[in-house]
Each structure stands twice: as C-alpha cells, then as structure tokens.
Amino acid sequence: MRSLLFCLILTLPLSAEMKVDDLSWMAGHWVGSAGDSTMEELWLAPSGGVMLGMHRDVKGARTSFEFFRIAATPEGIVYFAQPGGKPPTPFTLIEVSATRAVFANPQHDFPKRIIYELRNKRLCARVEGDGEAAEEWCWNRR
Numbered sequence: 547m548r549s550l551l552f553c554l555i556l557t558l559p560l561s562a563e564m565k566v567d568d569l570s571w572m573a574g575h576w577v578g579s580a581g582d583s584t585m586e587e588l589w590l591a592p593s594g595g596v597m598l599g600m601h602r603d604v605k606g607a608r609t610s611f612e613f614f615r616i617a618a619t620p621e622g623i624v625y626f627a628q629p630g631g632k633p634p635t636p637f638t639l640i641e642v643s644a645t646r647a648v649f650a651n652p653q654h655d656f657p658k659r660i661i662y663e664l665r666n667k668r669l670c671a672r673v674e675g676d677g678e679a680a681e682e683w684c685w686n687r688r
Contacts, residue, residue, distance in 0.1 A: 564642055566618050567592045571645060572599075572662055576669045576685030582606070587669065587685055592616075625649040625660060 573591040577584070583605040590598045595618040603610045613628040616639075626634035637649035637660050645664040652658055657673035664670075670684040 564623055564639065565592075566595050566597055566616055566623060568642070569597060569616060569623075569647055569662075571664050572597065572647070572669060574669070575688040577688045578683065578685035580683065585683060585685060586688075587671070587683075627660070 570592050572589045574589060576587040576589075579585065583603050585601070585603050587601045588599060597616040599614045599616075601612040601614070611630065613631060615626050615634075617624055617626065621638060623639040625637040625639070627637065628634050635651065635654060637651045637654075639647060640650045641648035647662045649660045650658060656675040656678050658676060659672075659674040661672040661674070662669065663672070665684070668684045668686055670682060672680055672682040674680040
C-alpha cells in the first residue's frame with residue numbers, strides 16, 4: 547500500500563506540489579571569483595509567488611549582468627533569464643528537492659538546463675546543453 551501511495555504522489559504535477567516559496571534556500575547575496583573576475587548573484591526572498599534576482603561579473607573595467615525571476619505561471623514554476631537585459635527566456639522547473647532545482651527549455655540553443663544547488667553552504671549554478679560544454683559557478687553567502 548505504501549508503494550502505491552508513493553507512486554501516486556510521484557505522478558502529481560510538479561507545479562501542484564511546489565511553490566516558489568520552496569526555493570527560499572536560494573535567497574541571499576552570494577559572492578565569488580573566477581580568475582581575475584568577481585561575481586555576485588543576488589536573490590530576493592520569495593514574495594507574492596515571485597523571486598527576483600540579478601547577477602554581475604566584473605573583470606577590470608568590463609562588467610556584464612543578467613536579470614532573472616522565478617514565478618508561478620499557469621504552465622508551472624518558470625525561471626525567466628534576461629542576460630544583458632535582453633527579452634526574457636523561460637525555463638520551466640522540471641526537478642526539485644530541498645537543495646536543488648532544475649529548470650529546462652529544450653527549444654533554447656544554450657543553455658537547455660539551468661541547475662541551482664546548495665552545496666556545503668555555497669550556492670552553485672550550472673548551465674548545460676546537449677553536447678556543449680557545461681559551465682558552473684559557486685558563490686559564498688556574503
């Protein structure tokens with residue numbers, strides 16, 4: 547009977563069991579470095595079914611940035627990425643746990659997946675495609 551109940555729970559739609567609030571472990575001001583670049587990622591705590599975030603890389607006099615948000619939509623929980631302030635690209639939440647979230651958009655060129663994970667009190671983000679080299683960054687809480 548327990549196995550049957552577990553199987554039924556696994557077949558529930560992901561959006562029905564998850565709330566944006568369940569991603570609150572991502573909230574905070576995160577900092578790190580890679581070579582001579584400094585990186586910051588900021589996530590506001592969930593409120594009203596939305597998390598807002600931004601990322602900034604600084605290398606000498608050169609700065610790049612990205613805005614993002616995670617929002618509850620009719621299609622489920624969606625991560626909207628806006629590198630350089632460009633129009634948003636949606637990535638739908640497809641996998642989640644207490645310390646990991648995977649968002650995917652199979653139609654996007656690169657990345658196709660965005661993965662956030664809390665590891666040893668560090669926030670790590672990974673972008674992946676199909677066959678392309680993955681990239682990963684980790685930050686410490688400021």
